[in-house]
Structures are given as structure tokens and as C-alpha cells.
Amino acid sequence: MRKILLIxxxxxLTRVRKKTFIITTLLFPILYLGLVFxxxxxxxxxxxxxxxxxxxxxxxxxxxxxxxxNIQDNSSLLTLVQLKPxxxxxxxxxxGFDAYLVIxxxxxxxxxxxxxxxxxxxxxxxxxxxxxxxxxxxxxEIKNDSLKIDAVKQQIMQTSRLGLHFINITxxxxxxxFANAIGLxxxxxxxxxxxIYGSQVMMGVMEEKTNRIAEIIVSSVKPxxxxxxxxxxxxxxxxxxxxxxxAFIFIIYNITKVSGHSDSVNSLVGGIQQVMTSINxxxxxxxxxxxxxAGFFFYSSIYGAVGSAVNEDxxxxxxxxxxxxxxxxxxxxxxxxxxxxxTGPIAFWGSIIPFSSPIVMMARIPYGVPGTxxxxxxxxxxxxxxxxxxxxxxxxxxxxRTGILMYGKKPTxxxxxxxxxxxx
Amino acid sequence: xxxxxxxxxxKYFATQKAVDDISLSIEEGMIYGLLGPxxxxxxxxxxxxxxxxxxDEGEIFLDGKxxxxxxxxxxxxxxxxxxxxxxxxxxxxxxxxxxxxxxxSRSVAMxxxxxxxxxxxxxxxxxxxxxxxxxxxxxxxxxxITVLHNPKLIILDEPFSGLDPVNSNxxxxxxxxxxxxxxxxxxxxxxxxxxxxxxxNIALVNKGKKILDGTVKDIKQDFKENLFSxxxxxxxxxxxxxxxxxxxxxxxxxxxxRIKDGNKPNDVLKYLIQQxxxxxxxxxxxxxxxxxxxxxxxxxxxxREFQNISTSPKS
Numbered sequence: 001m002r003k004i005l006l007i008x009x010x011x012x013l014t015r016v017r018k019k020t021f022i023i024t025t026l027l028f029p030i031l032y033l034g035l036v037f038x039x040x041x042x043x044x045x046x047x048x049x050x051x052x053x054x055x056x057x058x059x060x061x062x063x064x065x066x067x068x069x070n071i072q073d074n075s076s077l078l079t080l081v082q083l084k085p086x087x088x089x090x091x092x093x094x095x096g097f098d099a100y101l102v103i104x105x106x107x108x109x110x111x112x113x114x115x116x117x118x119x120x121x122x123x124x125x126x127x128x129x130x131x132x133x134x135x136x137x138x139x140x141e142i143k144n145d146s147l148k149i150d151a152v153k154q155q156i157m158q159t160s161r162l163g164l165h166f167i168n169i170t171x172x173x174x175x176x177x178f179a180n181a182i183g184l185x186x187x188x189x190x191x192x193x194x195x196i197y198g199s200q201v202m203m204g205v206m207e208e209k210t211n212r213i214a215e216i217i218v219s220s221v222k223p224x225x226x227x228x229x230x231x232x233x234x235x236x237x238x239x240x241x242x243x244x245x246x247a248f249i250f251i252i253y254n255i256t257k258v259s260g261h262s263d264s265v266n267s268l269v270g271g272i273q274q275v276m277t278s279i280n281x282x283x284x285x286x287x288x289x290x291x292x293x294a295g296f297f298f299y300s301s302i303y304g305a306v307g308s309a310v311n312e313d314x315x316x317x318x319x320x321x322x323x324x325x326x327x328x329x330x331x332x333x334x335x336x337x338x339x340x341x342x343t344g345p346i347a348f349w350g351s352i353i354p355f356s357s358p359i360v361m362m363a364r365i366p367y368g369v370p371g372t373x374x375x376x377x378x379x380x381x382x383x384x385x386x387x388x389x390x391x392x393x394x395x396x397x398x399x400x401r402t403g404i405l406m407y408g409k410k411p412t413x414x415x416x417x418x419x420x421x422x423x424x
Numbered sequence: 425x426x427x428x429x430x431x432x433x434x435k436y437f438a439t440q441k442a443v444d445d446i447s448l449s450i451e452e453g454m455i456y457g458l459l460g461p462x463x464x465x466x467x468x469x470x471x472x473x474x475x476x477x478x479x480d481e482g483e484i485f486l487d488g489k490x491x492x493x494x495x496x497x498x499x500x501x502x503x504x505x506x507x508x509x510x511x512x513x514x515x516x517x518x519x520x521x522x523x524x525x526x527x528x529s530r531s532v533a534m535x536x537x538x539x540x541x542x543x544x545x546x547x548x549x550x551x552x553x554x555x556x557x558x559x560x561x562x563x564x565x566x567x568x569i570t571v572l573h574n575p576k577l578i579i580l581d582e583p584f585s586g587l588d589p590v591n592s593n594x595x596x597x598x599x600x601x602x603x604x605x606x607x608x609x610x611x612x613x614x615x616x617x618x619x620x621x622x623x624x625n626i627a628l629v630n631k632g633k634k635i636l637d638g639t640v641k642d643i644k645q646d647f648k649e650n651l652f653s654x655x656x657x658x659x660x661x662x663x664x665x666x667x668x669x670x671x672x673x674x675x676x677x678x679x680x681x682r683i684k685d686g687n688k689p690n691d692v693l694k695y696l697i698q699q700x701x702x703x704x705x706x707x708x709x710x711x712x713x714x715x716x717x718x719x720x721x722x723x724x725x726x727x728r729e730f731q732n733i734s735t736s737p738k739s
Contacts, residue, residue, distance in 0.1 A: 006524050014513065212508030216569070219474040219502045220525040222494070405476065 003221045004229045011204070011233025016240060025241050029248055048127045051077045052117065053092050053100035060108060060142045069138050075130045078138075093120065101135075108146050111139070168371040178275050180339055183363035186288055187335040189242075190295055190359050194328055197238045197296060198303040202317060204230055205307030205400070214404045223401040227308075228393070231300050235293060242292075279366055287365045290382065295358025298389040299324065305396035308403035309411050316410045323413065331356035335363045342367045348377070354388030357381045395420045425488060427452045427608040428473065428577055433482035435468050442468040444632035445482070450610065450625070455603050457623035457640075458612040459713075461721050465632040466612050467505070470579055473610075474502045487576065498527040501575035505582050505612075507566050509554045516550035519569055526573045533572070540568045544594065559586045567595055571602060578602060579610045584618060596622065616714040626713070630721055644710040647719075650683040655705035656696060668692055680709065 015021055054061060066078045079097070083090060092100040099119035106112045115135075117128055144154060205227070208214045217226055253272060302324050310316040334356050338347035342364045350360035351373070361381050364373050398420040403411070411419075428450040435443040443465045450456050460466050471477040473484060475493025484491035486499060510518055516537065523533035541547050544564055554562055563586050571578055580599075584592050599622065603609055611623060619626060620640060627637035636643065652669075655678050668687035672680040683692060689706070696703060711719075 003525055003527075006521065010521055207510075208508075211511060212504065212506040213510055214508065215476065215504045215506070216502070216508050216522065217525065218476050219500070220497050220522070220527075405471075 004225050004232075007221070007226060007229025008233040008236065011230050012236050012240075015200075015234065015237045021237070021241070025244050029245055048098065048123050049074070049076055050098045050123060050127050050131055051079070051096065052131055053081045053090065053095065053097040054078055054103065055081055055083055055090060055100060056103045058103045058106045060106075061103060061138065065138050065141060068141075069134055073130075073134055073137075076127070076134055078131070078134060092118075099123070108142060168368050178279055179342075179366035179368070182275075182279060182284065182366040183339050183342075184335075186284070186366070187332065187339070187359045187363040190288075190292055190362055191328060191332050191335075193238050193242075193292060194295055194299045194358070195325065197234055198300045198324075198328075199321075200237075201231055201234050201300040202303040202307035202321060204234070205304045205404070206310065206312065206317060209308060209404055210312040218404065223404055224397040226404075227301070227304050227397055227400045231297060231304060231393075234300065235296050238292075238296065280369070283369055284366055287369075287378075288362060291358040291362045291385070294382075294385045294389055298354060298358065298385065298392050299328065301389070301393040301396035305399035305403065305416065308400040309406075309416055311407065311410065313410075320410065320413070327355045328359075331359040335359050339363045342372050352377065352381050352384060354385045357385050398422075425452070426450060426485070427454075427487060428610075429485040429488075430469075430473070431483045431485070433469065433472060433484065434480045435465075435472060435477060436480055441632045443472070443479075446629065446632075446634045447482075448627055448634065448637065450608055452608055453603055453606060454625050455599065455609045455611060455623050457619040457626035458610055458629065459614075459616075459619065459626055459717060460629035462614075464629045466629055467581070469629065470502070470581065470610070470612065473577075474500055474579060498573060499576045501570040501573065501578045503566055503570040503578075503580045503583060505585075507562060509562060509566065509569075511555040512553055514550070515546075515552050515554060515557075515565060518554065519565070519572065522569050523572050528573050536572050536574070537568075540572060543598075544568060560588060560591055563587055564591060564595070567598070571598070571607075575607065577608050577610070579612070581612045582614075583611070584613075584615070616712065616717055620713050628717065628720060635720055636716075640713070643713075643716065647711045647716045648708070649711065651709040652681050652683065652689065652692065653705070653707045653709055654679045654681060654692075654696070654703065657702040657704075658699075659701050660696070660699045668695055 054066070061080060063080055066080055070077055081090070081095070081100075090100050090102075092098075099117050101115055101117045103115060104112060117131060149157070208217070208226075214226075221229075303321060306317060306321045306324070310320055331350070334346055334350040338344070338350055338360050341347060347360065347364055350356045351364055361373070361378070365378075367373070369375070369378055399416050402419040403416075426449045428448070430446060430448040433443055433446045434441075446465075446469060458466055458469070468477065472479050473491075475491070475497055478493075486496050513521075519537045520530070520533050523537065524530060528536070541549065546564065546568070549557070549561075549565070554565070557565065563583075567580075567583060570580070583595060583599075587595065599609060599611075611619070613619060623640060625637070625639050626643065628635050638646075651672065657677060659674065659677070659679055668691040669681040669683045672682055674680075681692065683689065689708070693703065693706065
């Protein structure tokens with residue numbers, strides 16, 4: 001036991017002290033935020049603000065109406081133009097417009113669903129949707145005027161609505177909207193952890209084998225202790241990184257809460273508070289810790305076995321670990337299906353079968369326990385996963401014991417399985 | 425009492441009888457040479473003694489007690505042929521880690537490392553990494569790591585490969601010292617001149633079986649061919665039928681003769697003196713271990729062929 005602790009300590013410290021650990025710990029959240037906010041920001045910045053000429057044959061549109069909307073919303077600029085006599089096709093681009101549209105003669109009570117926005121090149125759907133929205137706001141004003149609906153009545157029409165809100169009777173805290181986002185985030189995190197840290201286990205074992213230090217260590221400790229020490233050490237590294245991220249989030253959240261008074265900060269803080277109160281945080285944290293650790297043990301022990309079986313060639317390791325990586329990828333595909341239908345058959349089976357349960361179950365849990373995920377399903381899934389990782393660790397330990405001292409040709413999976421089930 | 429006793433040890437792999445019924449007994453303080461051609465089963469035998477492999481059959485006794493791989497590793501120091509260290513780890517930390525894995529406490533390990541580092545002039549290495557060391561330097565480090573915990577039994581697989589003569593002698597002296605202080609050393613190598621120089625006893629292994637063991641002296645006696653070199657003037661050019669020897673070669677004043685069965689060296693001298701030869705040297709020629717090795721092992725294919733072993737292939 002003391003020896004396993006020594007191995008864990010070494011595996012942990014050598015990794016946490018590395019510069020790459022510090023860099024990735026800092027960089028990952030920044031990259032992640034950059035990905036989420038950056039793409040939104042870039043989309044916002046690069047969206048075309050269309051300058052559209054309106055040729056009105058209906059007589060409803062006036063310069064005053066357009067002017068009023070242009071001031072309220074500058075995402076596009078609408079300008080009324082007159083066709084010169086004899087001009088068939090409007091030459092919009094020479095007049096400085098991006099596109100033009102022709103309002104045909106129409107009846108305000110009926111409207112017209114076929115108005116074409118014309119341009120020589122294509123614009124994104126967002127840009128045209130904004131023009132559409134603006135045009136319809138103008139049309140609303142025209143209708144209001146014609147129906148003699150004053151500002152007070154308009155206010156009533158706008159604000160008086162029936163809101164529909166879904167309540168899960170067994171778990172009133174479950175909120176589908178947040179559950180979706182949180183489930184997706186949890187599932188992807190476990191996916192990343194398994195792939196990134198699983199391959200770290202594999203590379204670590206390969207390093208020991210090709211350095212030939214394995215032979216010195218197995219003359220002091222059992223190969224199984226050596227493998228277990230490595231896996232636990234690396235799991236602790238992953239856990240440390242994860243806790244650091246949670247600490248970052250907590251600090252950033254508190255800083256923005258204290259310092260921020262702008263609308264966007266307030267809405268963000270409010271949003272996080274709403275998320276916190278609308279889902280079962282302790283339950284999700286507990287399950288996340290469980291599925292993260294159990295899933296990691298399940299996969300990393302097999303990755304370790306693969307590392308022990310191959311030589312220094314990274315390509316050998318890749319081809320031998322491909323079936324395992326495939327299982328992780330299948331899990332993430334099942335998760336995306338489970339998230340849109342958290343009680344369907346894919347969600348159910350995916351969250352029960354050990355290889356996919358760490359990812360799929362974690363995507364279902366935010367929808368509510370025991371509402372969406374009954375207690376028996378959660379219990380069964382956990383029990384099977386524990387059984388699963390005990391089996392894979394045992395299986396991998398057998399392969400590891402043979403592989404770590406075996407040099408030469410890369411074995412096939414068939415041979416690996418033979419090593420595992422051979423009597424000792 | 426025997427420090428290490430091996431009885432009828434067997435280890436079969438799927439295609440090979442790597443170790444096939446080997447028994448050995450090694451006394452305290454011996455420097456024991458384990459010899460054999462490539463693929464003879466030496467490494468497999470050593471791996472069983474160090475607890476890396478479990479034997480299929482047979483028993484190992486350490487200090488008269490049955491070998492327990494889990495608790496006895498502290499008594500064994502093993503330096504494998506393929507050296508292994510973590511390249512990126514600092515040397516001091518690495519030595520400390522491996523010593524603790526052997527079972528030493530941190531403080532004791534620290535003390536021993538410092539002692540050895542001073543002894544072999546390695547103090548300045550502490551914060552260096554293994555990748556910064558030359559081959560010979562990492563060899564020295566590997567040796568220190570092997571003997572650090574003061575093991576009763578030290579197993580060295582080709583310990584001098586890659587070392588210059590100065591460092592070779594340094595390590596050799598340390599090996600002698602360790603043996604004098606009661607450690608037993610098993611020394612596996614192909615370099616016969618080193619074996620002759622260092623070892624007191626040897627065992628020769630071929631095709632998984634022990635084909636020879638004993639003290640170096642006895643073995644040489646057993647394999648001697650009654651050859652003598654004689655330095656003499658007026659060495660008789662031709663011999664009559666009752667000469668007690670036959671001449672193997674004559675080169676200037678040095679002749680090599682083989683004594684005929686039933687005669688003694690004195691008979692040779694007597695005969696030569698009678699013939700009027702002036703003798704100024706007379707030496708027995710003992711076979712070198714190298715010759716014995718080649719004679720015994722000759723005919724073995726360079727690599728052992730793969731055989732199918734149908735009788736209970738266990739691992």
C-alpha cells in the first residue's frame with residue numbers, strides 16, 4: 001500500500017509540476033470562453049448591415065415611418081426611393097444600396113407574403129431576417145393606424161400574453177432548458193477527460209516500457225500496483241485541474257457580481273443564479289464526480305494495457321487503441337440523442353451499459369432524479385459501471401503484466417485477450 | 425549456508441522451454457558468474473529470482489526461507505541488461521523514489537544516496553536529469569540505484585558494458601567491497617575475461633539447462649588437456665617412441681607439449697634433461713573459460729529454435 005502511494009505521488013507531482021499542466025489549466029477555460037463568446041462576437045461583427053432601397057407601389061410606406069424605425073434599430077437602413085420614369089429594373093448598386101425590394105400594390109387587411117428582396121449577391125439569413133423584422137414592425141404601425149389602435153391598446157396587446165411553462169411533477173427543480181445545457185457540458189467534459197487523460201495513461205505506460213524502467217520497478221512492486229498507481233495519480237491530476245477550473249469560475253463569478261453594474265453583467269449574474277436555484281446542484285456534482293472517476297478508471301485501465309502491449313511506435317498505439325476511442329465517440333453520439341429525448345430507448349440503454357454510461361447518464365441527470373432518471377436506473381447504472389471498471393482493471397492488469405516485459409512484434413487484440421484469460 | 429538456493433526451477437513459454445529444470449546453490453560472499461549464450465534462459469532465470477516472473481515449477485530459497493517476492497525484494501538488487509531510468513526526472517529524486525519503492529524510508533534512503541554519490545563522485549548530479557547524462561554516467565547511476573539499499577543478493581546483468589576502463593575499475597572495486605561485506609553477487613555476462621577476473625564460481629546455462637557449475641579453478645582443472653609450455657634450448661627435434669609427451673607446436677624456444685596418459689610433469693622434465701635440453705621455463709596451460717564456453721556451446725544455433733511445447737504450456 002505504501003508503495004502504491006509512492007507511485008501515485010510521483011505520477012501526480014511530475015505531472016502537476018510540468019509547465020504544460022499550468023498552461024493548459026489556464027488556457028483551456030480561456031479557449032472555451034473564447035469559443036463560446038468569440039464566435040458570437042465575430043458573427044455579430046461580421047453580419048452585414050444592409051442598406052435596402054424600398055420601391056413602394058402600395059402607397060402605405062412613408063419616409064416618416066421608415067425614419068422612425070431606422071432610428072430605433074440601426075441593424076439595417078431602409079430608404080424609400082422612386083423609380084425614374086421608363087426605368088424597368090432598379091439599378092440599386094450604383095445608387096449605393098446593398099439590395100432593393102418592391103412593395104406591390106396591396107390591401108392592408110390582407111398583406112402579401114411574397115415580397116422579394118433582390119440583390120446580385122447573397123446575404124446571410126440573419127441579415128435578411130433583420131430586414132424582415134423591421135419591415136413588419138413598420139407594417140404593424142400601418143395596421144395600427146388603420147385600425148385606430150392607440151398607444152395604450154398597443155401596450156395591452158404586446159404585454160398581455162399567456163406563458164407556458166413545463167413543470168416536472170416529481171422533481172419541480174428540473175428545468176429542461178438548463179438541464180439541456182448542463183447535461184451537454186457534463187457529457188462533453190467527461191468525454192474530454194477520458195480521451196485526454198486516458199491517452200496520458202497510455203503514453204506514460206509506453207514511456208516506462210521503452211525506457212526499460214518497468215523492469216526495475218516490477219522487481220520492487222507488482223505490475224498491478226504499478227498500473228493502479230499510475231491511473232490513480234493521473235486521475236488526481238485530472239481532478240486537480242477540474243477543481244482549479246471550478247475555483248476560477250467561482251472567483252470570476254464573484255468578481256463580476258461585485259464589480260459589474262452594467263446590464264449585461266447583471267443579466268449574466270442573474271442567469272447563473274437562476275441556474276443555481278433551478279437545478280439540483282449537489283446531486284449533479286455528486287454524480288459528476290462518480291461518473292468522472294468511474295468512467296476514467298473504466299477506460300484508462302484499457303488504455304494502460306494498450307500502452308503496455310506496444311513498443312515505442314506511436315502509430316502502433318494509435319491503431320491498437322482505436323477500438324477504445326471508437327467506444328468513447330459512440331458514447332458521445334448516443335449522448336446527443338439522449339439529450340433531446342432523455343427518456344427514450346437510446347438514453348436508457350446508453351446510460352445503463354457501462355461503456356457509454358459515464359457520458360450518457362451524465363447528460364440525463366440534470367433533467368432530474370428521480371423524475372427523468374428513476375432511482376433504480378441510477379443505481380443499476382452505477383453498480384454496472386463499478387462492476388465494469390473492476391472488470392476492465394483486472395483485464396488490463398493481466399495484459400499489462402505480460403505486455404510490460406514483452407518486446408517485439410505488436411500483438412493483436414486477439415492475442416491481448418488470450419494474455420488476459422490465460423491461467424497464471 | 426546458501427544465500428540463494430534454486431531447486432528444479434522450470435519456466436515454459438508458449439514456444440520455448442526457457443528454463444528447464446535448473447538447480448543452483450550460491451553461498452554467501454560468492455561472486456557467481458551466470459554464463460550462457462544469447463537466449464539460453466539467463467534473463468528468465470534472473471527474472472524468477474527477482475520475483476518478476478513466477479516459476480511454473482520448482483522452488484527458490486533465499487537465506488534458507490522460501491522466497492516471497494512481495495517482502496523479499498528489499499534483499500535483492502537487480503540491474504537489468506537494458507538500463508532503465510526516467511529520462512525527465514531529476515537524478516536525486518529518481519534515486520530517492522526507486523530506493524523508497526524498494527522499501528527504504530525517506531531519511532535512510534537520503535542518507536545512503538548521499539553516501540554513494542560522494543563515494544562515486546556524483547554529488548553535482550543531484551539536480552540534473554538523466555537525459556543530460558552520458559551512457560557511462562547513467563550506468564554508474566544505475567549501479568548506485570541497484571546497490572543502494574544494501575541488498576544481500578545483487579544481480580548484475582552486463583554491468584560493465586559502456587563503461588571506460590577507469591569507471592569499470594571503480595565499479596569492480598565496489599563489487600569486491602560489497603562481496604567482502606557479505607553481499608552475494610550474481611554476475612551475468614558474455615565477457616569471459618571479466619568472469620575469470622572477478623568470479624569465484626560459475627554456472628553455464630544452455631538451452632534452458634545448466635550444463636556446468638563449480639569454482640573457476642575446478643572447472644579449469646576439469647577441462648585441462650595436459651598441455652604445458654616449455655621454454656628450452658636444445659629442445660630435441662625428434663622424439664623416440666617412449667617419450668612421455670607429444671609435441672603440439674614448436675616456436676623458436678617455446679614449445680607446447682601434451683603429456684601422454686599415465687605420465688607426470690616430472691617425467692617430462694626428466695626426459696628432457698636426459699636428452700640434454702636446457703630448460704628455463706615450464707608452465708601448465710589451463711584452458712580459458714572462453715575456450716570451455718565455446719567448446720560446450722558450439723553447435724547450438726545462434727538463436728534457439730521455436731518448438732511447440734504440448735505439455736502443459738503455462739505462463
